[in-house]
Amino acid sequence: MDARDALWDSARVRSLIAAKDIGGMIKFARHARGLRQGDLGRASGYSASTISRLENCRRASSDLPMVRRVAEAAGIPADVLGAALGFCGPASVTVATGQREEDPMRRRTFMAAAGFAVPAHMLASLDDALAVLPDPSAAPTADEVTAQLARARRLFDAGDLAPFIDRLPRLMSVTHANAEQAHDAAGYARLTLCYSLATEALNKLGTPASRITADRATAYATLSGSPIATAAAARSLSIVLRHEGRHAIANRVTLDAASRLEATGLATPAQAAAYAQMLCTCAYTTAQAGDRERALDMIADAEKAAARLPVRPGSPFSVTPASVGLYRVGIHWSLGDAGSALHVGRRLHPGQFPTAERRGRLHTDMARAWWQAGRPEETTRALLAAYREAPGEIRRPSIRELVTELAARHPKVTGVQRLAALGGQR
Secondary structure (H helix, E strand, O other), X not given: OOHHHHHHOOHHHHHHHHOOOHHHHHHHHHHHOOOOHHHHHHHHOOOHHXXXXXXXXXXXXXXXXXXXXXXXXXXXXXXXXXXXXXOOOHHHHHHHOOXXXXXXXXXXXXXXXXXXXXXXXXXXXXXXXXXXXXXXXXXXXXXXXXXXXXXXXXXXXXXXXXXXXXXXXXXXXXXXXXXXXXXXXXHHXXXXXXXXXXXXXXXXXXXXXXXXXXXXXXXXXXXXXXXXXXXXXXXXXXXXXXXXXXXXXXXXHHHHHHHHHHHOOOOOHHXXXXXXXXXXXXXXXXXXXXXXXXXXXXXXXXXXXXXXOOOOOOOOOOXXXXXXXXXXXXXXXXXXXXXXXXXXXXXXXXXXXXXXXXXHHHHHHHHHHHHHOOOHHHHHHHHHHHHHHOHHHHHOHHHHHHHHHHHHHOOOOOOHHHHHHHOOXX
8 A cells, every 4th residue: 555545544534534524634635745725725726715714614615616626636536535525325415315215205205206117116226225225246347337337328218217227226336336446537427427317217207316316416526527427417407406497596507517518618529519418408498497589599509519519329418400409399399389399390200319218209299299289189199109119208297297188188089098008097
């Protein structure tokens, strides 16, 4: 063990971690490097008084990017910082939400909210894993974790969430194990992608657990220091907030992440794609809040950005002109303009979307537009097409509500009763 390793494995560091004393940890690291508060302030871009304030606060500041920057300048390793912040294990983050794993009401709510899309035993296993992770069968390498994340993404993209949810506890376990072993920013970035993908799935199921996974994604993105990981986490959190009806704060989260991306100069295709995706997400959220002019301006900017991007299938941000067009469909029906939504949607076709999940989403968004236009027959056909592409899409809570209303108001339309049965309404 070298001197550096010995320092961060010392009894003093372990006691600071146990106390979650981030201020004490920064002070310890500063003294270990022989720095004054002014020296550390200059190295991190803050004033000596800011460093003093951080060191005298036992708990972390709400400005996690600032804490990370100061800790990095002080030489605190990412894994030590994560442990001091309480981010290295899921239990500490879960406790922060105020929910207890053993609370039977929480578990019933978690499983009931997921409806018919995923078997109850899979949801119960995931609920357990969000409190206490299962032990990994072996210490995974970074390449193995990357491959498992890619397989999970393919399961999600297939449009049937049950196999994805079944695999998710093990995926969380190996991704955590690798991050704790690797002690690097890349490990935290992989954790961010894991929890962001989990949040996307849990949002579709309509479960409150999506807030837990979104919060973890945000925490690990901060530790990673990656603008792309930060964008992925911000997008997942903004979708949760949007579902809670908190459109203003959802947009703020997304725009802040987009600003950090823009500050990179968007020099790589990955950064440019992430930026275009954030514009799409912001535009949709803005439309949901009823701000027509701003939503249409943002989606127009996203269209320009997407036209310059290479196709990157399987990446966290795979943005094409067709995918932006699909957002435009959703924006128009959110604004109550079914005619414009249908006009845009007619120019799209399933072959433009490489994943079943996106093809299913095309049909459900068109179904919403047809329903808004007062066309129950076309609504039914679109929803049945969505089921053929991705069965889970018609079992999302918002689509199940649409199917319920459709069946109640137009029970004799051809296909409606079959649709109701497929969606679990009877």
